[in-house]
Amino acid sequence: MLSEERRVESAALSGRASGRLTNPDVRDEFGLETLDMNMGPQHPAMHGLLRLILELDGETVVRCDPVMGYLHRCQEKIAENRMYPAVVPLTDRLDYFANMHMEHGYCLAVEDMLDAEIPPRADAIRVLMSELMRLASHIPSIGFLMLELGAFTPILYSFRERERIQTIFEAVTGARMMFHYIRIGGVKADLPEDIPQRIWEYIEGLESRFQEDFVNLISGNEIFIARTRGVGKMTQEQAVEMGVTGPALRCTGVDFDIRRDYPYSWYPNVEFDVITDTEGDVAASYRVRIAECLQSIRIIKQVLENLPEGEVMADLGRRIRPAEGEGFGRVESPRGEYAVHVVSDGSDTPYRVHYRDPSFCNMQLLQEIVPGHYLPDIMPIMGLVDPVSGGWDK
Amino acid sequence: MFLVLNLAAVFTIAERKVAGYIQLRYGPNRVGPRGLLQPAADVFKLFSKENVSPTRSDIWIFLAAPIAMFIPAALVWMVVPFAPNAVVADLNIALLFFISMTSIGALGVIMAGYGSRSTFSLLGALRGAAQMISYEVPLILSLLGVIMLSGSLSLVSIVDAQGGGFWHWNLWLQLPMFIVFYIAGLAEVKRVPFDLPEGESEIVGGFMVEYSGMTWALIQASEFASMGLMAAMNVTLFLGGWQPPIDALDFGNFNWIWFGLKTALITFTFQWIRWSVPRLRMDQLMDLGWKILVPVCLVWLFVTAGAMLVLQGF
Numbered sequence: 001m002l003s004e005e006r007r008v009e010s011a012a013l014s015g016r017a018s019g020r021l022t023n024p025d026v027r028d029e030f031g032l033e034t035l036d037m038n039m040g041p042q043h044p045a046m047h048g049l050l051r052l053i054l055e056l057d058g059e060t061v062v063r064c065d066p067v068m069g070y071l072h073r074c075q076e077k078i079a080e081n082r083m084y085p086a087v088v089p090l091t092d093r094l095d096y097f098a099n100m101h102m103e104h105g106y107c108l109a110v111e112d113m114l115d116a117e118i119p120p121r122a123d124a125i126r127v128l129m130s131e132l133m134r135l136a137s138h139i140p141s142i143g144f145l146m147l148e149l150g151a152f153t154p155i156l157y158s159f160r161e162r163e164r165i166q167t168i169f170e171a172v173t174g175a176r177m178m179f180h181y182i183r184i185g186g187v188k189a190d191l192p193e194d195i196p197q198r199i200w201e202y203i204e205g206l207e208s209r210f211q212e213d214f215v216n217l218i219s220g221n222e223i224f225i226a227r228t229r230g231v232g233k234m235t236q237e238q239a240v241e242m243g244v245t246g247p248a249l250r251c252t253g254v255d256f257d258i259r260r261d262y263p264y265s266w267y268p269n270v271e272f273d274v275i276t277d278t279e280g281d282v283a284a285s286y287r288v289r290i291a292e293c294l295q296s297i298r299i300i301k302q303v304l305e306n307l308p309e310g311e312v313m314a315d316l317g318r319r320i321r322p323a324e325g326e327g328f329g330r331v332e333s334p335r336g337e338y339a340v341h342v343v344s345d346g347s348d349t350p351y352r353v354h355y356r357d358p359s360f361c362n363m364q365l366l367q368e369i370v371p372g373h374y375l376p377d378i379m380p381i382m383g384l385v386d387p388v389s390g391g392w393d394k
Numbered sequence: 395m396f397l398v399l400n401l402a403a404v405f406t407i408a409e410r411k412v413a414g415y416i417q418l419r420y421g422p423n424r425v426g427p428r429g430l431l432q433p434a435a436d437v438f439k440l441f442s443k444e445n446v447s448p449t450r451s452d453i454w455i456f457l458a459a460p461i462a463m464f465i466p467a468a469l470v471w472m473v474v475p476f477a478p479n480a481v482v483a484d485l486n487i488a489l490l491f492f493i494s495m496t497s498i499g500a501l502g503v504i505m506a507g508y509g510s511r512s513t514f515s516l517l518g519a520l521r522g523a524a525q526m527i528s529y530e531v532p533l534i535l536s537l538l539g540v541i542m543l544s545g546s547l548s549l550v551s552i553v554d555a556q557g558g559g560f561w562h563w564n565l566w567l568q569l570p571m572f573i574v575f576y577i578a579g580l581a582e583v584k585r586v587p588f589d590l591p592e593g594e595s596e597i598v599g600g601f602m603v604e605y606s607g608m609t610w611a612l613i614q615a616s617e618f619a620s621m622g623l624m625a626a627m628n629v630t631l632f633l634g635g636w637q638p639p640i641d642a643l644d645f646g647n648f649n650w651i652w653f654g655l656k657t658a659l660i661t662f663t664f665q666w667i668r669w670s671v672p673r674l675r676m677d678q679l680m681d682l683g684w685k686i687l688v689p690v691c692l693v694w695l696f697v698t699a700g701a702m703l704v705l706q707g708f
Contacts, residue, residue: 036511037563045595059517059676149594150586150673156417221585375517376596376675 034062041070045148045379048389052366056375064114064370064378068361071393079353084110085184086351091340092178095356095391097140100126100133101333103182108264108329108355109340110184113322117209120308122186127266128303129172129181130331131296132199135206136165138289138296142214145286145383149227153220157213161206168199170194184320186313196304203297210297215290226280233383234369235280242368243361246336247288248384252280258332270302282380321348335386359391398468399558402618403433405661407616412665436611443607448511451604455509460605460612463502466495467616467623475550475627477636477650488549492627493534496582500526500564501622503591503601506613510604518600521676521693522584522591529581529588529682536575539568539698540631553635563634570694572632574687580682584617586668589601590676625660629653 040051049070055063077093079087091102104126111118143158166176171192173181181188217225239252241358249256257274259267275291277284330339336358345351362385370378405431407422414421422429447456473488475481485491500523507519541547543564544555556563564571581588591600602613629635633656636649646653674682 035513037517044598056517064519117606148671150589150593150595151669151671152413153417153669156419160418225672226678227672227675374675374677376590376593376673381596 008159022037039378044163045382047144047382047387048346049393050363050387050389052378054069054375059375061275061370061375061378064366066366068360068363071389073394075394076353076355079350081349083348084350087350088183089178089180091355092180092219093390093393094357095333095335095359095388096177096337097137098133098333098335098338099177099179100129100182101331101338102347103179104130104265105329105331105333105340105355106342107182107184108331109327109342110320110322110329111327111328112329113140113325113342113344114184114316114320116314116316118314119186119311120267121190121310122314123266123281124303124307125187125191125312126182127270128199128307129169129187130265131161131299132165132168134296134334135293136162136169138293139214141334141383142289144285144386145228145282145380146218146224148379148383149224154214154218161209165204167196168202171195171198183313185316186235186311188313190312196307199300200304203300207294207297210293212346218286219290222297225283225394227377228286228380229279231373231377232285232365232369232384233279233281233283234365238368239280242364244336244365245361246332246334247285247292248362248365249336250275250279251284251288251384253278258330259336262330264329264331266303269306270299272299282384285384285386306379319348321346333358335388335391336362355394357391357394359385359387359389361394363387363392398619399615401471401622402615403437405618405622406436406614407433408658408661409665412662413669415635416666416669440611445607445609446604448604451511452509455505456604457509457609459502459509460609460616461502461508462505463499464612464616464619466498467504467620470495470623471619472627473549474623474630475553475635475647476653477647479647481550484548484550485549486546489537489552491549492549493530493537496533496620497526497530501614502616506605507601510601512604514599514603515598515601518591518593518597518603521593522601523677524676525581525584525588525590525679528680529578531537532574532683532687532691533578533582535695536571536578537631538691539566539571542698542702543567549630549635553637555632556634557637560634560639563632563637565632565634567695568632568698569673570690572628574691575632576628578629578683578687580664580667583620583624583666585621587671587674588679589671589673590679593672593673601629621664622657622661625657626653627674629656629658 011274035056037054037056038051039054041049046052051070053063053065053067054061066190073093075090082090088103088106091106092099092104095225120172139158139161143155146154151254169179170176172195187321234252236254237250237253240254245256254275255274258264259272260274272295274287275295277288314385324346325344327342327344328339330337332338337356338358339356341352341356342350342356345354365385366381370381374379410432411421411429422432425431425435435482470492472482473485473491475541503522503526504519507517507522507543540552544552546552546555584591590600595598597603603609605613636653638644638649643652685693
């Protein structure tokens, strides 16, 4: 038995996100207790290593505390002891479903400090790779959503597409996941000769497959609609307050996209629509992702049609040593706004690097919108937020 | 018992092959010709594995649960007529036997969930109990039409009553009942989209999450045996059992070929559904059961009864 003092103490600790499993011994008028449940970190649907402390009333979730930190690798601290170019491969390990965006954001921040002039061809290639990466992230995330709803097959179809995009990446960068392709001042190497043609063929094929493999089979499925419509419902104000970005924000109707509002790289030269939806539930985020894939295809086509000629690497000297000051870069990653803040003290290693990762910020949603839902609804809500373990733990 | 275990093995390999072809892959193809000996390899592997039980589990309930699930699932096969004169026990209350045995299966689920002493198992068991009990109602109601038409509870006489070509099968007169029985049967054997007790994405295997080795194999075997059984009952009650589709194709004692073909067909549709659709939620499942399936059953029951009265009156 806990003494009264200890009980007060433990009740204080059981506040939000304390990371402790406590049973505050709350009973309702029938003498029924709620059930504490520990979901994760070893759980197949937790997108890596997330632990949710749930308080269940029957199947209804009363409280949901996300606990993170099981994949913490001190990325920001390590970056302080490495020379500027050597941080790029580390950023690959952040959000391992959108490596290109991670590299891109960091390079933009350092280039901001250096006031570097990036060759147009390098910019175009960066956008090309980013949009391919977005496809390779959005399509599996649709598959994951279906997997979490209990349908196993779509994930294999979506990974077929990802596999094909990875084959293209392999030809361009030499690696399938950890590319180290976007460098400070440009990109590592020019595209191989046959690659524009291969990307074009792949994109054309994807455009025709996309409708029949994904949209037709999933969008109209009665069970899919029943499981996702109205689930994870949030308002615009809630989403903005929580600092949510990306598809999870746009599905509530907020028209915000870094690519258009704070254009970077080659994006001012391409035309695309920012997709929004009004519902703000899981079904809406699914629709936003589907439509964004089509927009990515559109961007890739435009870039390929007007690919500028010339160098792919600016001459920044052998050693990158920015003057004392700060640099900031932000990109629209598949999960939302990814921003990097780099502070320099004039040496050849950064004084401080901070990554604002969308997976981490969007995760706050779970606390807000999960309570009141049924236990199985957590899974589609995870699909709405779509966090990546490497992103939130850094 | 031996037969049932073999059947379960056949169903596992079929399941994995169908899943493979739906999912752009081959399925098992290493052991034996085209992977056909895979179930044997699986059984050897599971036999050699240690049977781990959680420290705080209620060990006797934990160990008894797989048996409590497997025995009823295996016993029901006794009353299924495979061919003319090929039935282990021609009970005159075979249908009642079938219903009661499938109900006992729910007991095994509860025992497994309670005995494991894990939150996931407990939730799975509660879901399983709620689901199996509430789907028992439409399942039984949908049988009533067939019983009225054939005037017997014995599966042998139900099959006999459907002889003389495929237009005599109960399927046509009892089409709504067939659909209800099919859906309720899926739910009763915990198949997708009604696999909530397992719910591998949220409660990671539900009531069987703590099982390993042979106990797990027994649970799986009983799941597959009852899936096959449900397919066989669909065939027996609504698709004419071993009766050939037209009289010219009557093979006498070899009519088990027809029974096998039809059962394989229904099993294939089970597997097709399993690998194509997502899972329902508990409240949606209950809505479907009580608000749609039961009323459909009741209405069609009265339609059948009325039609029989009128037809006998003339």
